[in-house]
Amino acid sequence: MTAKQIDFDAYQQDFAYCEAIIKKHSKNFHTAFSQLPKDKARAVYAVYAFCRRADDAVDEYQDPELLAQMAQQLDVLKQAPSDQARLALYSYDSDPDHRIWRALALTFIQFDLDYQPFFDLLTGQAQDLSFEQPVTEADLATYSYYVAGSVGLMLLPILSSHAKEIQEPAKKLGEAMQRTNILRDIGEDLRMNRVYLPKETMLAFNLTQDDLSLGNQLDSFIDLWEYEARIAESLYEASFEMMPLIDQDCRESLMAAALIYKEILHVIRKQHYQVIHHKQVVPKQRKLQLLFTAKKMLRQTDLEVN
Template identity: 55%
Template sequence: MTKTNQELFEKHAEDFAYCETVIKKYSKSFYAAFSQLPEKKAKSVYAIYAFCRLADDTVDLAHSEEKLLALKQQLDAFALGEIPDEPIWRALSVVFSVYPMNLAPFYDMIEGQKQDLVFTQPETFADLEDYCYYVAGSVGLMLLPLLSDQAEEIQSPAKLLGEAMQLTNILRDIGEDNQMGRIYLPKEMMRDYGVTEAMLHASKPTKSLIDLWEAVANEAEQKYEASFAMLPLIDPNCRLALTAAAMIYKEQLTVIRENHYLMLDRKNYVSQLRKVQLLRKAKKDVEKRKDDSHQSTL
């Protein structure tokens, strides 16, 4: 007898609970936003996030090519219907059985992690955008089948949102990444703005570094804005979560500006109170877009 979707989620409740603990621990921003989804979709997002976290930690914490290869082999087995006996994979097996998922962006994520394993500073902004797709734009494509029944039509703006979020990560983590021996700011842009590697070791940013930071932030903000083109084709019960995720993540740029660009020796965070305020703002924004759409059809 074929199990219903509800029965599948109930059977794997502990697996999804494990995935939820991962997203709650490592990304309070994403959790605040995507917990607004209907229950099964929220749990599915948690499972996808847990996979991405696993891939990221394999490189950032373990620094292991062997473990990354093992993860790819698990994905290969999963693609053949052989489910690795671990919570993340069991939860993902439910997601793939319920939604029309595509494995390609999961492989792209692993390819992106390979780039971090053997890190090379991007030469141009186009190179940085390419990297941002593999480690974050791919996540947008992973999530689309949960958020829209017209996923094929909005892949481009979904990728843009993921890329915008990754650029935000890079701008937030300049100091931390530098300590790990990684500079994601493109060499070409650093030359153009007169930014040297020595400036990244300081406790306070120079004006030239702030100018470069703002140039990249402007690119990220344009991608955020362009990504909203997909909202009309996002399922109505998912628009709030997606809008909130974009708003909360983008707000990190505002926080850094308010903190006078002190990001070389510390991380800047969006406070819980601010997240609640942004969630309310997102609700109003979604309602306004709905009203504007309704008016335009009259």
């Protein structure tokens, strides 16, 4: 079976199941990537569903065996001798796992995805099962690659015919998004006895774990938060260099995804750094505005190039 022979419509229920997962767990990503051409959007949904399944194995089930099973299934998919054999691995039934893996198998075939980033994500998720606070910013960057930069590499073949040429900015975008998650979820992570802010950085700002729970009551907390936010924002900016090599029909969606995620930082600032007891979100109307902003930014870039 070649990529041209695959009819994603024949597997609509599988992709719809994956889309329901991204709509439930990441309205930011769904808002952006739903603007993609139909089959590319479906492929993104399948990749997201895989990532969400791995995340649930850790945060919901605390189950290393489930992660190991996912790695084993991924290896079986990789070692299958043909595209037909890959699809034959999953009988056509309504089992939720089969729906995700069948959609993912179709996506690997259609877009020739690289398997390694998928294995890397599972490695990163396993680190959270035996969580240790990062010591340095370099440690945090490494962790961020495994749990988020890897996702950027997963998606590249869907979004670009020049995937091999823009791996570094794609990893930077993933890291920027992960650092944004960390700054948004400080309170939630504290309640799970996790601190993702590096020990050396906290020491530099004279903050202890107990201090973190006071949040924006401390100027030093705000100073540390802004220090980390500026790192994230610089990574967003650096990632935008890949946009000219993203396929024309994907640029607006990817730019919108980046802008919507980056906006989380602005929302937190507007809400006076309330991240201990509140999870800040980007309002729906603002997301729609950012879709238009993405169009405008890309149009301006095209004018400058021409």
